[in-house]
Amino acid sequence: MTPAAAPPRVLLLAHDLHSPGTEELAHTVSEVLAPAEREHVLRKRLAADRTRTLIGRWLARRAAARIVGAPWTTLCTGQRLGGQPYVVGRPQLSLSIAHSGRYALAAVALGARVGVDTEQVARVTRLPDDAFLGPGERAALHAVPQDEERRAALWVLKEAAAKLTGQGLRAGLRSIGFECPGTRFPLVARTPYAAAQFRAFRLPGGYVAAVGVSAGEPPRGPVFVTPTGPVPADRGTARPPSVK
Numbered sequence: 001m002t003p004a005a006a007p008p009r010v011l012l013l014a015h016d017l018h019s020p021g022t023e024e025l026a027h028t029v030s031e032v033l034a035p036a037e038r039e040h041v042l043r044k045r046l047a048a049d050r051t052r053t054l055i056g057r058w059l060a061r062r063a064a065a066r067i068v069g070a071p072w073t074t075l076c077t078g079q080r081l082g083g084q085p086y087v088v089g090r091p092q093l094s095l096s097i098a099h100s101g102r103y104a105l106a107a108v109a110l111g112a113r114v115g116v117d118t119e120q121v122a123r124v125t126r127l128p129d130d131a132f133l134g135p136g137e138r139a140a141l142h143a144v145p146q147d148e149e150r151r152a153a154l155w156v157l158k159e160a161a162a163k164l165t166g167q168g169l170r171a172g173l174r175s176i177g178f179e180c181p182g183t184r185f186p187l188v189a190r191t192p193y194a195a196a197q198f199r200a201f202r203l204p205g206g207y208v209a210a211v212g213v214s215a216g217e218p219p220r221g222p223v224f225v226t227p228t229g230p231v232p233a234d235r236g237t238a239r240p241p242s243v244k
């Protein structure tokens, strides 16, 4: 008999909000949320933001459920003062959620802190350097031919780090300096701001995402999930493990 695979210590799940069935899924999730979670969702003014938040919470519960070996409908999430999300009654788990445009992501880690972020490259391109880059980062970027993906990767790395510590934007993105020596995605990155290892990777359709963990290896990319199960990642993203 083959032994069952050990549960992962870090799991990063993603959902493409353009995929069919997303609105129905969001509706189903809203029906099973705990009152405090539903209240959090209802605070979002735009319907599209409510959908993103619902899907983020669904991914969070699914990732946590996979790690602890419980049905996702039996877990629930909350947020600390300052906004950092957590899995209720599971202090050994760290949770991070991100959503932007086409994607929602959630990362859960067992016995380590985790942070995740995603953004459309074109949106970061419109931001001035001084909105988020420190002098060393600007110099490093200007030393190579214009690379908007790499520049956007710095944005998501910084936000992932700020979420990992729970400081959020209060950390000041310019003061979170990153070094990512490699040239190919997924980029491996570190920052003196947080004792953690980070990776930045591409998502299909002109997006980048980053994940950091305070112990162990960060995932090389997300596992894409649909209401009915995992789907293979598109080309250009790392091949994910499967999720039940």
Ligand SMILES: CC(C)(COP(=O)(O)OP(=O)(O)OC[C@H]1O[C@@H](n2cnc3c(N)ncnc32)[C@H](O)[C@@H]1OP(=O)(O)O)[C@@H](O)C(=O)NCCC(=O)NCCS
Residues within 6 Å of the ligand: 052, 053, 056, 057, 079, 082, 083, 084, 085, 096, 097, 098, 099, 100, 117, 118, 159, 162, 163, 164, 165, 166, 167, 168, 169, 170
């Ligand atoms: C955390 C923060 C960087 C999120 O950035 P964003 O680009 O707006 O949104 P993202 O989709 O990337 O992330 C949203 C998720 O971050 C998480 N989050 C919010 N505050 C967080 C914090 N302090 N630490 C970790 N995660 C946080 C939430 O889970 C949220 O998802 P949800 O609302 O669906 O639960 C930002 O909202 C923030 O710093 N908030 C803290 C409060 C603050 O400093 N406000 C000042 C605003 S000028």
